[in-house]
Amino acid sequence: MKHRYRAHGLDVASEVELPLPPAPLPQGVPDLVLRHGEGRPVPGGRPPGRLLAELTGSDGVVFYSLGTDGQRTTLRYPALCEFTGDAGLAEVTARLHPGTDPGLLPVLAAGTLLAVRLMLRHHLVLHASAVQRDGRALAFVGASGMGKSTLAAALCGHGCGLVADDVLRVDRAGGELRVYPGSTESRLRTSARGLAETAPPSAVRPTADGRLALRPRVHADGPLPLAACVVPRPSRDAREVSVVRLPPSKAFLRLTQFPRVLGWRDPASMDRSFQALADLVERVPVFDATIPWGPPFRDDVLTDLLTTVT
Structure with a gap:
């Protein structure tokens, strides 16, 4: 394989270049092998077998669907891309629909595909971006457009290091919860492009989904204890x-509003995720935070946020 990575605690071997931390000493059998297959039309119907997840628009058009027949599992984006592999998606072949921008493949592979792989292994996955500060991780949890990546990128310019963007694996280790390094880039929306103005050209690139990928200072040395989760309220x-610190019952309900894989319906993995999330809110503070919104962000805003929640 051309590329080897260590992300979310998984060893990944890929024929596709991905925005993930490189594996320091790749050895043994990878947890995920990604091959780039020949392009072919991706149909609009559901994959064969039992449906594990599906996201549709208000008009009923399917954005993606995930299905398994017990032997093979398929993650399908109609007329865009399809990932097909064994039941647990450990060996995966990606195929693009004719005419699809090849740059979309790393976005989907490093995002939804890895999230699905982790969930099929019954790991807790948060829809979150996280930064490292003083040896601990601070996670920003929320739906798309709530400012997770923007805040992470802003704090990386304020002395923090990026741990993960958009996908965050959380595991319990003894009496503490820890998170794992994931993406090496923050994918910013148009409104947050100002955060990239002072970055060197080599650290900034456009993405196939219309965003700007910023490569800030990265933490990729191993798992970190999770200090807190913050649900941002941009204002x-x-x-x-x-x-406002949420009591565990409200924190649990708040975090369940932001699944990383929308439309997930597999009972076994849902049950384990709910149990793990219940454990998280008992052990880790969860905050709702109203934040004066940038960018640019005032230095005192970022300092106050860090001081208050860590």
Whole structure:
């Protein structure tokens, strides 16, 4: 394999270049092998077998679907891309629909495919971006568009290191919860492009889904204890950071609103995820945080946020 990575605690061998930390000493059997197959039309119907997840628009059009017949599992984006592999998606072949931008493949592989692989192995996966500060991780959890990547990128310019973007694996180790390094880039929306203005050209690139990938200072040395989870509430009107710590029952309900893989319906993995999430909210503080929104962010806003939640 041309590329070897160590991301989310998995050894990944890939024919496709991915925005993931390189494996320091690749050895043994990878946890995920990704091959780039020949392009072919990707149909609009559901994959064969039992449906594990599906996301549709308000018009009923399928955005993606995930199905398994017990031997093979398929993650299908109609008319875009399809990932097909064994039951647990350990050996996967990716095929693009004719005319699809090849740059979309790394976005989907490093995002949804890895999230699905982790969930099929019954790991807790948060829809979160995380940064490292003082040897611990701070996670920003929320739906797309709530500012997770923007805050992570801003804090990386404020002395933190990027741990993961968009996909965050959480495991219990003894009495603490820890998270794993994932993506080496923050994928920013158009409104957050100002965060990349001072970065060297080699650290910035456009992505196939219309965003800007910024490669900040990265933490990729191994798992970190999880210090806190923050659900951001961006505000153009607020003048100062306002933080509320949620009791465990409300924290649990709040975090269940933001699944990384929307439309997930596999009972076994859902049950384990709910148990792991219940354990998380008992052990890790969860905050709702109203944040005066940038970019640019005032230095005192970022400092106050870090001081309040860590």
